[in-house]
Amino acid sequence: MSSVEEFRAAIRDWLRARLTGEFAALKGLGGPGREHEAFAERLAWERHMADHGWTCVGWPEEYGGRGADLARQIAFHEEYALADAPARVNHIGEQLLGPTLLDHGTEAQKARFLPRIRAVEELWCQGYSEPGAGSDLAAVRTRAVRDGDEWIVDGQKTWTSLAHHAQWCFVLARTTPRAPGTRPHAGLSYLLVPLDQPGVTIRPLTQLTGTSEFNEVFFDGARTPAGHVVGAPGDGWKIAMATLGHERGVSTLGQQVGFRRELDALTALARANGTAADPLVHDRLVRAWAGLRTLRAHALCGTDPSLAKLAWSHWHRDLGELAMDIRGAAATLAIAAPYELDDWQRLFLFSRADTIYAGSSEIQRNLLAERVLGLPKEPRP
Numbered sequence: 001m002s003s004v005e006e007f008r009a010a011i012r013d014w015l016r017a018r019l020t021g022e023f024a025a026l027k028g029l030g031g032p033g034r035e036h037e038a039f040a041e042r043l044a045w046e047r048h049m050a051d052h053g054w055t056c057v058g059w060p061e062e063y064g065g066r067g068a069d070l071a072r073q074i075a076f077h078e079e080y081a082l083a084d085a086p087a088r089v090n091h092i093g094e095q096l097l098g099p100t101l102l103d104h105g106t107e108a109q110k111a112r113f114l115p116r117i118r119a120v121e122e123l124w125c126q127g128y129s130e131p132g133a134g135s136d137l138a139a140v141r142t143r144a145v146r147d148g149d150e151w152i153v154d155g156q157k158t159w160t161s162l163a164h165h166a167q168w169c170f171v172l173a174r175t176t177p178r179a180p181g182t183r184p185h186a187g188l189s190y191l192l193v194p195l196d197q198p199g200v201t202i203r204p205l206t207q208l209t210g211t212s213e214f215n216e217v218f219f220d221g222a223r224t225p226a227g228h229v230v231g232a233p234g235d236g237w238k239i240a241m242a243t244l245g246h247e248r249g250v251s252t253l254g255q256q257v258g259f260r261r262e263l264d265a266l267t268a269l270a271r272a273n274g275t276a277a278d279p280l281v282h283d284r285l286v287r288a289w290a291g292l293r294t295l296r297a298h299a300l301c302g303t304d305p306s307l308a309k310l311a312w313s314h315w316h317r318d319l320g321e322l323a324m325d326i327r328g329a330a331a332t333l334a335i336a337a338p339y340e341l342d343d344w345q346r347l348f349l350f351s352r353a354d355t356i357y358a359g360s361s362e363i364q365r366n367l368l369a370e371r372v373l374g375l376p377k378e379p380r381p
Contacts, residue, residue, distance in 0.1 A: 007068070008075035014054065015083040023048070030087030031258065033209035033341075033350035039165065042086045047120045056094050056118045059102065063110065064118040074300075077254030084261075092162065093117040093124035097170055099246040104231050104239055113168075113192070125163040127171035127193070127217060128240065130156055134360065137172060137240060138184035142219065144173040144191055146233075149226050151175075151191055153199075153219040159357060163202050163215040169193050171219075172240050175233050188236030190243075192228040199223070208349040210339045244359065245305055252312065253299050256292065259316060262347060263288055266323055269344075275326045284322050291315045304372060306364040313354035313361065320351035 002010070019027060023045050029037040049055050058073045059065025068076065088094070098117050101110055116122040133139035142155025153173055163169065169192075176187030195202065199222035204212035231239045267285055270276035276285065295315060298308050323344040324331045335342050341349070355361045369375040 004071045004075055007072045008079055011054065011076050011079045012083070014052065015079065015085055018048070018052075019083060019085060026086040027084045028086070030089075033207070033211055033213075033346040035087070035162070035213040036211050038086070039089065043089050043120065045086060046088060046090050050119050055090065055120060056098060059098060059114075059118070063102065063114050074253050078257055081254040081257030081261075089162070089165070090117065090120045090123060092126055092166075093122070093168075096126065096243050096246050097124050100170075100230065100239060100243045103242060106227070108227060109192070109230065122168055123162065123166040125160050125166040125169045125195075125215075125217075126243075127157040127160060127169040129159045131158055134159070134356075136363065138188075138237070140172055140174060140188065142171065142173045144171075144175050144189060146175070146226065147223075150223045151226060151229070153191065153193055153222045153224065155219050157217045157219075158205075158214070160202075160215045160217045161213055161357075163195070163217050164204050164212070167195055169195055169217065170230070170243070172236050175236075185237035187234055188240070189233045190230040190236040190239040191224055192230065193219070193222060193224045197222060208352065209341065209346050252308065253296065255312070256295055256299065259292055259295070259312075259319070262319060263292060266319070266326060266344075270326045273326070273328075275328075281322075281326060284318075284325075288315070288319055288322065291318075304368065306359070306367045306372075309359055310361055310364045310368075316354045317351045320348035324348050 023041075026038055026041055026045055030039070030042050046055065053066065054076075056063075056065040057068040057076050059067070061067045066072075094117055098114060101113060105113075113122070117124070127142070128137055128140070130140050130142060133141065140155075142153065142157065144151045144153045151173075153171060155173065157169075157171070160169070171191045171193045172188055173191055174187055175189040178184065178187055193200075195217075199220045201218040201220070203216045203218075205214045205216060206212055207214060263285075267276070270281060270285060275281045291311075292315065295308075295312050298311055327344055331345060331348070334340055334345070366378060370377050
């Protein structure tokens with residue numbers, strides 16, 4: 001196998017050669033709050049990547065990946081971000097479900113789903129949160145009942161990212177009613193459910209940014225084959241937690257390259273408009289720089305996922321607030337009718353959600369208190 005630096009140079013050279021022509025205009029598109037930008041073109045770009053073996057680089061070679069170790073995966077994600085390549089459309093399938101199936105799926109499930117994820121032929125979304133059960137996944141009420149060779153699914157999911165573009169959803173559902181005295185998450189199962197069928201309704205939610213990354217998904221008698229449960233029925237909590245662990249993995253290092261780009265641009269703006277001369281603003285910029293270095297150290301050392309989520313989400317939210325203070329009164333005005341935002345406004349508005357989605361900060365603190373510090377658990381009803 002090539003060295004890490006050779007691997008890094010290979011992806012860098014490939015991106016430099018390919019982000020040209022029809023794909024040149026995609027640079028920088030599709031980031032947070034801008035998921036609507038050139039979606040079809042970004043999908044074509046990602047399929048182009050798949051054709052050249054640059055999707056799923058960390059997967060084993062037998063399943064279509066490159067078998068890249070941690071150092072090479074880091075190199076891939078950093079070089080992709082440094083190239084200002086467009087935001088990925090297949091990250092939920094490639095970085096969440098795919099690794100979950102590699103660890104916990106049957107061979108039949110791997111054969112059915114992994115090739116289509118790698119080729120970007122089928123897109124996925126995550127069916128976890130519900131009204132009244134956001135970060136408290138043990139309280140989900142979506143239910144699935146076995147009916148011969150199928151599961152019948154009824155319930156509602158919300159904040160379902162990119163569901164309006166996806167063909168499949170991995171759904172956390174209750175397959176056994178909770179018995180008195182049992183743990184809250186007992187009886188949950190992890191199901192793979194097709195979305196293009198009767199009994200599934202998807203409604204995009206308009207966010208503060210004016211875009212609709214999130215959706216509500218309603219299941220009303222939707223069906224999926226009995227073999228589309230990952231792990232055994234009742235193992236859903238364990239499988240769902242494994243998926244969340246993958247969500248907070250090495251791909252966040254690429255995210256941090258984007259954070260650094262935002263910080264550099266904001267620092268340049270502060271110098272240009274004179275706000276950097278304010279000692280308080282200067283101090284906040286320095287703290288942001290130091291915080292970003294800390295985020296990288298957390299990612300490289302494999303820190304606890306809850307701690308990593310807390311760190312980056314609050315760092316990014318604070319950067320959005322700092323951007324508004326540096327821009328001053330101009331930050332309160334849309335740049336065009338009816339609701340056209342500039343990059344700083346979009347950063348501020350979208351980053352308000354960073355501390356909520358993928359597990360709210362309150363839940364992350366509870367997990368750290370109970371599982372890392374060994375403090376008493378919160379009383380549950």
